[in-house]
Amino acid sequence: MPTQEDRPITLAPNLSQDSSPEESHSVLHIWGQQPLSGHVKISGAKNSALVLMAGSILCSGTCRLRNVPSLLDITRIGEILSALGVKVLHDQEAGILDLDASDINQSKAPYEIVSKLRASFFVIGPLLARLGVAQVPLPGGCSIGDRPVDLHVKGLQALGAEVIIEHGVVNAYVRGNRKRLTGARIYLDFPSVGATENIMMAATLAEGETIIENAAQEPEVVDLANFCNAMGAKIQGAGTNRIVINGVPKLHEIDYSVVPDRIEAGTFLMAGAITRSEISLSPVVPDHLSAAIAKLSEIGIHVAIDAPDCVRVLPAKTFRGTDIETLPFPGFPTDLQAPFMSLLTLAEGDSMITETLFENRLQHVAELNRMGADIRLKGNIAIVRGVPQLSGAPVQGTDLRASAALVIAGLAANGMTTVKGLNHLDRGYDNIEAKLRGLGAKIQRALDTSVVSAPMKAAL
Ligand SMILES: CC(=O)N[C@H]1[C@@H](OP(=O)(O)OP(=O)(O)OC[C@H]2O[C@@H](n3ccc(=O)[nH]c3=O)[C@H](O)[C@@H]2O)O[C@H](CO)[C@@H](O)[C@@H]1O
Numbered sequence: 001m002p003t004q005e006d007r008p009i010t011l012a013p014n015l016s017q018d019s020s021p022e023e024s025h026s027v028l029h030i031w032g033q034q035p036l037s038g039h040v041k042i043s044g045a046k047n048s049a050l051v052l053m054a055g056s057i058l059c060s061g062t063c064r065l066r067n068v069p070s071l072l073d074i075t076r077i078g079e080i081l082s083a084l085g086v087k088v089l090h091d092q093e094a095g096i097l098d099l100d101a102s103d104i105n106q107s108k109a110p111y112e113i114v115s116k117l118r119a120s121f122f123v124i125g126p127l128l129a130r131l132g133v134a135q136v137p138l139p140g141g142c143s144i145g146d147r148p149v150d151l152h153v154k155g156l157q158a159l160g161a162e163v164i165i166e167h168g169v170v171n172a173y174v175r176g177n178r179k180r181l182t183g184a185r186i187y188l189d190f191p192s193v194g195a196t197e198n199i200m201m202a203a204t205l206a207e208g209e210t211i212i213e214n215a216a217q218e219p220e221v222v223d224l225a226n227f228c229n230a231m232g233a234k235i236q237g238a239g240t241n242r243i244v245i246n247g248v249p250k251l252h253e254i255d256y257s258v259v260p261d262r263i264e265a266g267t268f269l270m271a272g273a274i275t276r277s278e279i280s281l282s283p284v285v286p287d288h289l290s291a292a293i294a295k296l297s298e299i300g301i302h303v304a305i306d307a308p309d310c311v312r313v314l315p316a317k318t319f320r321g322t323d324i325e326t327l328p329f330p331g332f333p334t335d336l337q338a339p340f341m342s343l344l345t346l347a348e349g350d351s352m353i354t355e356t357l358f359e360n361r362l363q364h365v366a367e368l369n370r371m372g373a374d375i376r377l378k379g380n381i382a383i384v385r386g387v388p389q390l391s392g393a394p395v396q397g398t399d400l401r402a403s404a405a406l407v408i409a410g411l412a413a414n415g416m417t418t419v420k421g422l423n424h425l426d427r428g429y430d431n432i433e434a435k436l437r438g439l440g441a442k443i444q445r446a447l448d449t450s451v452v453s454a455p456m457k458a459a460l
């Protein structure tokens with residue numbers, strides 16, 4: 001009888017990149033319980049690269065971005081920028097994007113793309129600042145909660161924009177002939193990452209001083225401020241809860257490298273920990289991983305900082321359960337909640353995970369239970385009772401980090417796990433299977449035979 005490893009699998013190219021984003025034609029097969037070892041290169045941060053791309057609208061010349069990850073979301077924001085009149089040149093292999101917004105001539109972002117990702121709404125602030133007018137449909141993205149844009153809108157209104165939301169489109173324009181926003185003091189009811197970024201970008205070209213109180217302190221906000229300042233903006237205090245922006249009339253060209261992805265790095269730390277392996281990661285900014293490293297250390301998994309840009313997770317035979325609560329930075333990131341939960345399913349003892357940011361971000365629980373985990377849900381709290389082993393199963397990734405969590409669980413499970421829903425995974429992880437394979441994982445992308453049509457199979 002053939003073993004699971006011997007079973008024939010139809011290999012698939014990375015189809016999610018060019019197929020319908022609503023459904024992926026491929027799945028990942030993972031044969032678990034393989035020890036990992038070696039080094040993995042961490043890509044540029046998705047959530048930084050996306051907002052920097054939107055920020056390029058502020059510049060009257062060309063922005064060169066380096067260390068840009070190769071992701072579906074990057075392609076989509078590129079398409080939105082092109083539709084607005086930005087010249088987009090992308091060398092995916094080199095991770096270099098040239099964005100020339102000198103002749104930007106459209107203020108209307110296309111619904112078909114905006115509806116697919118949250119980050120698309122980041123264009124509204126820069127468009128308003130640059131053109132004095134913007135029409136951006138309400139954004140899409142991971143179905144992890146309601147995700148309103150009220151804080152973005154209130155901030156733009158405070159800067160002098162008229163905003164009308166009609167037929168699912170946010171229409172904004174600056175009153176008066178000069179079409180220039182005016183600095184203001186803005187208090188955010190919640191330190192929203194996106195609202196802080198949108199308001200900060202809009203304020204860079206506004207007249208006078210803007211102060212954002214209770215601002216988000218995430219590293220991606222700091223990266224955006226550094227990027228804008230390098231183009232001649234005057235932003236102070238990014239990384240604290242009070243950001244002060246003094247508007248300037250114009251921003252100039254720039255060559256800028258995107259900060260490393262702390263969420264990708266955290267995901268690989270979990271991959272090392274769950275397989276009881278030693279792996280090192282670089283480049284990273286260890287300070288951006290403080291909460292994850294602290295929680296790993298609390299459960300008995302040591303992470304060594306080998307160099308200012310390199311960390312290494314050390315193998316631990318056993319680890320304990322713990323409690324985590326997701327919080328804005330520097331608290332434990334919601335984007336690592338799902339991968340950390342996978343790890344805790346195999347801990348000795350119980351854990352309590354409280355998701356405070358997004359009301360629908362525990363959809364991986366049912367799928368992890370399918371793999372033999374023992375997790376009970378009470379509202380936004382997951383009670384995880386550690387089990388000795390997970391067993392491979394077919395599972396469905398419902399959002400980006402949920403999909404990553406299932407990959408992590410599959411690496412440790414007994415037998416084969418098949419993860420569906422790669423349209424989510426491919427939005428945010430740059431070639432995850434090649435990176436894991438490089439560490440020794442047995443993982444293969446294959447055709448999802450339940451989705452692919454006969455003519456398509458023939459064409460492949
Ligand atoms: C593209 C990007 O950078 N995505 C990240 C960004 O999303 P995003 O910028 O959407 O996240 P926010 O920080 O804005 O959201 C945090 C909370 O604020 C609420 N809220 C937000 C805006 C608003 O106008 N009104 C409102 O009520 C949201 O519903 C949520 O409950 O930060 C999240 C929190 O770290 C991460 O999980 C996402 O990966």
Ligand SMILES: C=C(OP(=O)(O)O)C(=O)O
Nearest residue numbers: 118119141142335400401
């Ligand atoms: C939720 C995420 O992305 P987005 O905000 O683009 O949906 C994420 O990166 O985990």
